[in-house]
Amino acid sequence: MMNRCGLITVQKEPVPLQSIEVELEVRDHVATVVSTLKYQNKEDKPVEAVFVFPLPGDAAVCHFSAVIGQKEIVAEVKEKQEAREEYDDALSSGQQAFLLEESEQSPDIFSMKVGGLAPGESASIRLEYVTELAVQADDGLRFCLPAVLNPRYQPQGRNTSASVQVFSVPASLVPYTLCFCGRLFSPRPICKVESSCSLEPLQYLNTDQTQATVKLAAGHKFDRDVELVIYYKDAHQPTAVVEAGQTSAETGTLMGDPVVMVSLYPEFPQSVMSSVASCGEFVFLLDRSGSMDCSTSNSREQETRISSARDTLLLLLKSLPMGCYFNIYSFGSSYEHIFPQSVEYSEKSMEEALKKVKGMEADLGGTEILEPLKHIYSQRCIPSQPRQLFVFTDGEVGNTKEVLDVVKKNSGSHRCFSFGIGEGASSALINGLAKEGGGHAQFITGTDRMQPKVIQSLRFALQPAVEDISVTWGLPKGLSVTVLSPPITSIFQGQRSLIYGQLTGQSSEATEGSVTVKYSLAGRPSQNQLHFSLKPAEDTGLTVHRLAARTLIRSLEMEDRDEMGETDGGIKEKVVQLSVQSGVSSSFTAFIAVNKDNNETIQGPLVRRDIPVASECHFSKYNHRFDFDKFSVSHMDALHQDHAKIFVELCVEEVETPQQTPRDPLLQLVSLQKASGCWILDPDLAAALGKTSEEVEKSKPVTSEVWATILALIWLHGFKMDAKEEWELLAMKAASWLSPCVPESVDAGNALLGCSLQKDALML
Structure with a gap:
C-alpha cells in the first residue's frame, strides 16, 4: 500500500509546494483574497513545479509576484503566447521564471509554473484576486475557496491537446497545508457566519458588530472546499x-x-408575490455520470448525489402547479428523456415520471451536457407556458465556454436554474448557466440538503416574469x-x-x-x-x-x-488591451515574471514536478466499478497507469455493502400526494402519519379525501416545521384543493395527531 506521508509522485519524489496561506478580506459583498504559496526544492537537481488549481469562476486575478531570498519580482500581464515564449526563453537561458495563466476551456482553472527552482532554494508566490460574493436564496453571501479540482470530462471526439491536465489524488493524500483567516467589514451588523468546515468562534472587533474575524479551526485538512456563508442584518439594502x-x-x-x-x-x-404562477414548462436536466454516485458529503454514511437528486425530483414534481407542462432529461455519455416532448402535468404523467425517476442511477458514463441542452432548445416553446430549465450536475466538464455559448444564444426563450452538487463542481459552469440563462445558481456541498435549495429556486421560477x-x-x-x-x-x-x-x-x-x-x-x-x-x-x-x-x-x-468556438480577432485584441491595462487576467493573457537579477544561472535540465490537487473519488461505491472512460480522457496522460491503479485501490479500499436505510417520513408522506394536491385515505397514509387505518377511519368527520388532506397538512405543520421550505409549495397546492372546510375537521385532526393548529396556520 502507498505511503500516505507526502511522497506523492509515482517516482516517490517530494512535491515542492509546502504550504498555502490565505488571507480573506470581505467588504460588504466583495471579497479580496491573497494566497501565499511557499515552495522549497529539497531535491539535488533544479525543478519546474507545475500546479493546476481552481479559483472562483468570476474572480479577477489582479496580482502575481514571487519572493526569492530578499528580492520580490512582480509579474506583468501580457498576451498569452508572448508570455509563454518569454517564460520558455528565460528557462532555456538559465533564469528563474514564473507563469500564471487561465485555462482556455474554463475560467475557474488556473495553472502556475514555478521554473528554475535551484536545489535547496525556497520561493514564496503571492497571488491576489477579487470576487463578488453570490447571494444565496436564504440571503446569505457565499464565499468559496476551492480546494477540490476534479478531472474535467472532455466530450468524445473533441481535441483535448489544449486541455489542462490535472494531477489529482484522493484528498487525504494532499501533502501541503492550508492556513486560512478572514476579516469581515460591513455597513450593517454581521449576524453569523456558517461554514462547511470547522471554524473558531466568530470574533467581533467593535460593539456594533460590523467588523469581525473568522479562522479555520485547528487541525483542518485541505481536503474540501472552504465555504463561508455570511449573513448580514437587513441584507437587502441597495x-x-x-x-x-x-x-x-x-x-x-x-x-x-x-x-x-x-x-x-x-x-x-x-x-x-402572493399569486403563484399556475403555468410554465418545467424541464429538469439531471446528471447521471459516474461521479454522481459519490457521497453528497465527506461522510461515508451520507446518501449519494444521485439518490438525493431522485428525492429532490419527487418534491419538485409534487410541487408543480396543475396546468403546467414538464419533462425530465438525464445525461451522461448519452442522454435520455422521459417524454418525447413536454407533457401536461396530470396524475397520469406525474406517476409515469416518478416511476422512471425511481430507477435512475449514476450509470450513463461521462458528462456530455451539451447535446441534451441542444435537444431541449430545439423543442418548440409552448405558447403562454414560459420555459424554466433546472440543471443538476456535479459540474465536471471541459467544454464550459461552449456550453455557456449555447445557453446564451437561447436565453430569450427560457430561464435556467443551476445546481452544483458536491465538492469540485465548476463555479464557472454553474454560475455561468444561471447568468447566461437569466436564472439563479445554487451550490450543494458538505452536509447541505439539496431539497430546500431547489425548492427555493422553484419559488423564483414561479414568480411572474x-x-x-x-x-x-x-x-x-x-x-x-x-x-x-x-x-x-x-x-x-x-x-x-x-x-x-x-x-x-x-x-x-x-x-x-x-x-x-x-x-x-x-x-x-x-x-x-x-x-x-x-x-x-x-x-x-x-x-x-x-x-x-x-x-x-x-x-x-x-x-x-x-x-466552432473561435473568437473574433478584434474582440481578442480588445480583451488583451483591457486585461493589460487593468492588470486583470483573461483567457487571452497571462502573468509572467522573470528573475533577471539572478547572478547564477540554473545548471542542468529542469525536472518537472506536478503538484497534486485534491479530487473526489470517481467510482461506483456499490459495485466497485471505476469510471475509467471518464477518467482517462482528461486525466490518464497526467498519471501513469500504475499510479491510477493505486488511486483506484485507495478509492475502493474501504467500501462496505450499503445498508438499506428507512425512508424519510416526510418523503414518505409527500410520495403519497396526488398531482391535484390531495391525499387518499388508505393504509399507506395512515402508516406515514404513525396511525393505524382503524384510528384514522374511526374519527373521520368529512369525506375521505378531504379528511386525508387535512390530516396530511396538520402532520406537516405539526411535525415538520423545520423543513417547511421543502413542503410549503405542495402544501399550498393542497390547501387550494380543499373546499372551505368546517373548523370541526381541523379540531378532529388535531385530536387524532396530538396537535393544536389553527385553521389559518394551515393556509385554509
Whole structure:
C-alpha cells in the first residue's frame, strides 16, 4: 500500500509546494483574497513545479509576484503566447521564471509554473484576486475557496491537446497545508457566519458588530472546499460605491476614470408575490455520470448525489402547479428523456415520471451536457407556458465556454436554474448557466440538503416574469456614464442586480446621482430607484475597477464566438488591451515574471514536478466499478497507469455493502400526494402519519379525501416545521384543493395527531 506521508509522485519524489496561506478580506459583498504559496526544492537537481488549481469562476486575478531570498519580482500581464515564449526563453537561458495563466476551456482553472527552482532554494508566490460574493436564496453571501479540482470530462471526439491536465489524488493524500483567516467589514451588523468546515468562534472587533474575524479551526485538512456563508442584518439594502480612478492611468480610460458599482435589490408588491404562477414548462436536466454516485458529503454514511437528486425530483414534481407542462432529461455519455416532448402535468404523467425517476442511477458514463441542452432548445416553446430549465450536475466538464455559448444564444426563450452538487463542481459552469440563462445558481456541498435549495429556486421560477427592463441614470450636468455590465435580463424578488458604470466628465453642481431600474411585472409598470453620493469612497484600493474590468472582459469573451468556438480577432485584441491595462487576467493573457537579477544561472535540465490537487473519488461505491472512460480522457496522460491503479485501490479500499436505510417520513408522506394536491385515505397514509387505518377511519368527520388532506397538512405543520421550505409549495397546492372546510375537521385532526393548529396556520 502507498505511503500516505507526502511522497506523492509515482517516482516517490517530494512535491515542492509546502504550504498555502490565505488571507480573506470581505467588504460588504466583495471579497479580496491573497494566497501565499511557499515552495522549497529539497531535491539535488533544479525543478519546474507545475500546479493546476481552481479559483472562483468570476474572480479577477489582479496580482502575481514571487519572493526569492530578499528580492520580490512582480509579474506583468501580457498576451498569452508572448508570455509563454518569454517564460520558455528565460528557462532555456538559465533564469528563474514564473507563469500564471487561465485555462482556455474554463475560467475557474488556473495553472502556475514555478521554473528554475535551484536545489535547496525556497520561493514564496503571492497571488491576489477579487470576487463578488453570490447571494444565496436564504440571503446569505457565499464565499468559496476551492480546494477540490476534479478531472474535467472532455466530450468524445473533441481535441483535448489544449486541455489542462490535472494531477489529482484522493484528498487525504494532499501533502501541503492550508492556513486560512478572514476579516469581515460591513455597513450593517454581521449576524453569523456558517461554514462547511470547522471554524473558531466568530470574533467581533467593535460593539456594533460590523467588523469581525473568522479562522479555520485547528487541525483542518485541505481536503474540501472552504465555504463561508455570511449573513448580514437587513441584507437587502441597495448600495452604491464610487471609486476614484488610478492617478497614474490616463483620463478617459477605464482605470483612469471613476467607476461606480451599484447593488440593487428590487422589491415586488405583495399583491403580485402572493399569486403563484399556475403555468410554465418545467424541464429538469439531471446528471447521471459516474461521479454522481459519490457521497453528497465527506461522510461515508451520507446518501449519494444521485439518490438525493431522485428525492429532490419527487418534491419538485409534487410541487408543480396543475396546468403546467414538464419533462425530465438525464445525461451522461448519452442522454435520455422521459417524454418525447413536454407533457401536461396530470396524475397520469406525474406517476409515469416518478416511476422512471425511481430507477435512475449514476450509470450513463461521462458528462456530455451539451447535446441534451441542444435537444431541449430545439423543442418548440409552448405558447403562454414560459420555459424554466433546472440543471443538476456535479459540474465536471471541459467544454464550459461552449456550453455557456449555447445557453446564451437561447436565453430569450427560457430561464435556467443551476445546481452544483458536491465538492469540485465548476463555479464557472454553474454560475455561468444561471447568468447566461437569466436564472439563479445554487451550490450543494458538505452536509447541505439539496431539497430546500431547489425548492427555493422553484419559488423564483414561479414568480411572474419581469419584462421590459431598462436602466436610467440621473447625473449632474457635465457627467456621463458608460455602463460596463451586460444588460439586466432577469429580476427576482429580493435578488441582487449588480451594475458597473464608468463616470466621465466633471461637474461642479450636485454631488449626488441616481439610478432607476424600470420594468413591467404582471402587466404593470414598476420601478426601483437608488440615490447615491458621487464622492469617492475611501480604502477601496482599485477593487471596484478590477471587478468592472473583469465584468467587461467576460462580456467581450462571450461575444461573437462562432459555431466552432473561435473568437473574433478584434474582440481578442480588445480583451488583451483591457486585461493589460487593468492588470486583470483573461483567457487571452497571462502573468509572467522573470528573475533577471539572478547572478547564477540554473545548471542542468529542469525536472518537472506536478503538484497534486485534491479530487473526489470517481467510482461506483456499490459495485466497485471505476469510471475509467471518464477518467482517462482528461486525466490518464497526467498519471501513469500504475499510479491510477493505486488511486483506484485507495478509492475502493474501504467500501462496505450499503445498508438499506428507512425512508424519510416526510418523503414518505409527500410520495403519497396526488398531482391535484390531495391525499387518499388508505393504509399507506395512515402508516406515514404513525396511525393505524382503524384510528384514522374511526374519527373521520368529512369525506375521505378531504379528511386525508387535512390530516396530511396538520402532520406537516405539526411535525415538520423545520423543513417547511421543502413542503410549503405542495402544501399550498393542497390547501387550494380543499373546499372551505368546517373548523370541526381541523379540531378532529388535531385530536387524532396530538396537535393544536389553527385553521389559518394551515393556509385554509
